[in-house]
Amino acid sequence: MQEIDRLIQLLARLPGLGPRSARRAALDLVRKRESLMRPLATALAEAADAIRTCSTCGNLDTADPCHICTDERRDPTLICVVEQVGDLWALERAAGFKGRYHVLGGVLSALDGVGPEDLTIAQLLARVGGDSPVTEIILATNLTVDGQTTAHYITERLAESGVRVTRLAHGVPVGGELDYLDDGTLSAALKARQAL
């Protein structure tokens, strides 16, 4: 069956699905042909047509500029820099941030041959320069070696712009148990201890 083999092959390329779970998913889809399989086909085609990358911040949306960049109620003086669109979504779900975003599209990585020109760093500098209203850049790259290298690089590049550069606080996750935390997080939380 060419049709089902092709479907399984494509499903197996989704992150989180392997060959075995792709087969299970394909069988489940055929079983739910009208309630899941056809709606999913339609949703994929519609999303592929409708979704574009915001030319300002790199977010995914049906509009360009995206609804965050055009939202007048959001603070235009504040830009939060993230690696990927998924990170932007995570911050939006947390719903505490009312500024704008900038999606880098990855991190600097000597190993993977990713240089500054492969990321949207030039676009970020352009958003800060000239008569821009931006006064603070919050670096929210991941706490990996590459993420922190990227944060340092951007900090240096922003040095002469006069804009304030901050980063997310490091520490004990809310709901986290000390016993299960890695040493790095614990020592960071100790160093950044706060008066009660």
Add this chain to the structure above:
Amino acid sequence: MQEIDRLIQLLARLPGLGPRSARRAALDLVRKRESLMRPLATALAEAADAIRTCSTCGNLDTADPCHICTDERRDPTLICVVEQVGDLWALERAAGFKGRYHVLGGVLSALDGVGPEDLTIAQLLARVGGDSPVTEIILATNLTVDGQTTAHYITERLAESGVRVTRLAHGVPVGGELDYLDDGTLSAALKARQAL
């Protein structure tokens, strides 16, 4: 973004994907719009149109009867009874069986209210009756309580047909280590020990 939210919701209904991995999959799909997203949409729509259930054995195929039921080289005297199409696929991958199949579509379950009329047991009896060429039924239901109950029920229903009823051998899996096996498998393997 309505389009991406709807896509994530549908992806999260696939077995093996939860809300978090559905978001990751959706982002990955948008990133691979032409190489994965559109082909997957097409493959889903094509498979939904093309695939049907074989009215003889219950297999999924683009033809009815399916290519296994119409394959002249396969032994028509032998029917292997499985719970689901996935089990049929697993046996086909093992590639040792050259008879035909019968997919029950589930197992008898008092708890879930599944009775004989919810499975294709009547169709199986019809395939055995009359001037049918079938001489042996291999019961390959799973080694669960419900699977074995179903096997017993089918054995009883087949008693007066005169057809030979067998089941898959139980024992130590090839490559399995005794230390990691459950007691049931070990004692079954001991009881069914074979002379060298």
